[in-house]
Amino acid sequence: MKEKSIDMESKEHEEDKLNKDLKTKIKGRVIFPNDLDYDQERKIWNGMIDKKPAIIVKCSGVQDVINAIEHAKSRGIKISVRSGGHGVSGSSIIESGLVIDLSLMKGIWVNPKDKTAIVQSGVTWGEFDREAQVFGLATPGGRISTTGVAGFTLGGGIGWLSRKYGLACDNLLSAQIVTADGQVLNIDKENEKDLFWAIRGGGSGLGVVTSFQFKMHQVGPMVYGGLIIYPAKLLDNVIDLVKKYMERSPQEVSILTVLSTAPPLPFIPKEMQGSKVIMLAGGFMGDPKEGEEILSPIKSIGEQKVDMMGPIPYAVLQSLPDALNPPHINNYWKNHYLKDLKAEPIEIIRKYYYNCPSPITEIHLEYLGGALSKVPDEENAFGHRNANWNINIVSKWKDPKETEINLNWTRRLSEELSPFSVGHYINYNGDSTEDMVKSSYNEIKYKQLVKIKKNYDPYNIFVAKF
Ligand SMILES: Cc1cc2nc3c(=O)[nH]c(=O)nc-3n(C[C@H](O)[C@H](O)[C@H](O)COP(=O)(O)OP(=O)(O)OC[C@H]3O[C@@H](n4cnc5c(N)ncnc54)[C@H](O)[C@@H]3O)c2cc1C
Incomplete structure (x- = not known):
């Protein structure tokens, strides 16, 4: 008994020494549970997630990332990686492990000449779009401004531009990644091509991606877009119209049909607020004049709609739903791809x-x-490219007392949709269960991802979804 406590004491002493040593090696910041802002720093966007890491390392650059990996290995603890912190399942934060936080790494270099851009992993889509639009450029990105470029791209990345230019990961030209052995690799279709294949859609757990190089496209600055709101009684007509319209529409058109309750916002008529509505969000990602004509059919039902679709700066369209998605409320999402x-x-x-x-x-x-x-x-790891629809159940509630009822509702709806499902999208998954992750890929891709993970992270030090 006495011997054990001496052992424990010396272990604590050793850990203390290693932690002090880590502080001297990190140019960014190291946060421990006894730091005053620890509780603030361990929060992520989803208020449901309440994990307590042993250490958070806010890296200022690649050297900090290498040192943080080294430290976790010397302490024998696992690593999670956090960029924008928007991942709904909370896989960017780890109980009792070390979090590599990249939010300080905000470099953005846009090259208008060859239409490429390099961004570091702490950049959000709002920040990236703002700089790229200086040159009238963009690449498919998240539809709210605070989502991280990193997690979004690693999981695939579906945005308003995806029907025209593909997923974010389809536009990735190269990336820099620090692997479990502390090596810094510049990867692309020629170099470490299996790893480059895997990070395009395979999500997290393969290493720490420190920067991304994207192919950029001429977009805007003005496009045609916004929101049309119909009362719920028109549900059948609206879905029928959208289905027929989207099947024939040009690739510039991107429309998300949102079933929800009208929020109490100033632009929504008072009599509609609090009632069930169907919102058509998105628009035409090209010339606004052309867009107005092409989108006119989706405005053609009934009299009682709110029409807020018109010419709009692309960067503004990219942040339109921000107000409806505040940080730190409870979120639980489930999704199904349908043919x-x-x-x-x-x-x-x-x-x-x-x-x-x-x-x-x-x-x-x-x-x-x-x-x-x-x-x-076969181009990259992203799964279910051929499914036409994704049904995403975006469950949100503020009062923790309502957690149980909302979880049950979400799970039941998801279960009832299961027989029609051809798989899931890793970025919308609120759970990281093995089944959910497996069915985000086909069998061959999943096996390939497991193989690549074993090759680059043989001791499984990075929290993995597969
Ligand atoms: C409000 C909201 C709107 C969204 N809208 C869309 C949308 O329109 N289209 C869409 O496709 N998705 C959308 N998403 C989902 C989004 O793509 C994912 O949540 C994405 O993972 C967020 O990336 P992040 O960097 O912010 O998250 P994080 O939580 O930081 O990371 C998510 C995952 O990626 C890993 N990861 C992050 N950075 C790195 C890195 N640099 N190296 C290695 N691993 C890393 C993390 O460990 C974690 O497992 C939305 C999410 C929210 C909350």
Whole structure:
């Protein structure tokens, strides 16, 4: 007994020494549980996640990342990587492990001549779009401004530009990654091509990506977009219209159908606020004049709509839903790719939509297709490129007392949709269960990802989804 406590004491002493040593090796910041802002620093966007890491290292650059990996290995603890912190499942933060936080790494270099850009991993989509739009450039990015470029791209990345230019990961030209053995690799289609294949859609757990080089496209500054809001009684007509319209629409058109409750915002008529509505968000990612004409059919139903679609700066369109997605409230998401949106799943969605326990929850019917479905499937790890629809159940609620009822509602709706599902999208998964992750890829891709993970991280030091 006495011997054990001496052992423990010497272990604590050794850990203390290693921690002090880490502080001298990090140019950014090292945060321990006894630091005053520890609770603030361990928070992520999803308020449901409450994990207590042993150490958070806010890296200022690649050398800090290497030193942090080295430290975790010497202490025998696992590593998670946090960039924008938006991952709904909370896989960027680890209980009792070391968090490599990249939020201080904000470099953005846009090269208008060859239409490329390099961004560091702490950059959010709002920050990236702002700099790229100086040159009238953009690449498919997140539809709210605070999402991290890193996690979004590693999981695939579906944005308003994806039907025209593919996923964010399809536009990735190269990346810099620090692997488990502390090596810094510059990877692309020629160099470490298996690892480069894997990080494009395979998500996290393969190393720490410190920067991304993207192919950029001429976009805006003005496009045609925004929001059209229909009352729920028109649900069938709106879904029917969107289905028929999207199947025939040009690749510039991107529309997300959102089933929700009208929020109390000034631009929404008072009589509509608090009632069930269907919002059509998105627009035409090209010349606004052309967009106005091309999008006119989706404005053609009924009289009682709110039409807020018009010419809009691309960068503003990219941040339109920000207000509806505040940080630190409770979130639990589940999603299903469907080959087609047939009558049965629509009926299930309708039933749950009307008995949804939270007024801020949304059900997204996302039509895909276009350029993202034309990229050859073997090009990268991203799964289910050929599915036409993704149904994303975006459950949100503020009061923790309502957690149980919202979790149950979300799970039941997801279960009822399962028979129609062809898989899941890793970036929308609120759970990181093995089943959920496996079904985000086909069998061959999943096996390949496991193999690559074993090769680059043989001791499994990075929290992995596979
Ligand atoms: C409000 C909201 C809106 C969204 N809208 C969209 C959308 O329109 N389209 C879409 O496709 N997705 C969307 N998402 C999902 C989003 O793409 C994912 O949540 C994405 O993982 C967020 O990236 P992040 O860097 O902010 O997250 P983080 O939580 O920091 O990271 C997510 C995962 O990636 C890993 N990771 C992050 N950075 C690195 C790195 N540099 N190296 C290695 N691993 C890393 C983390 O360890 C974690 O497992 C949205 C999410 C939210 C919350």
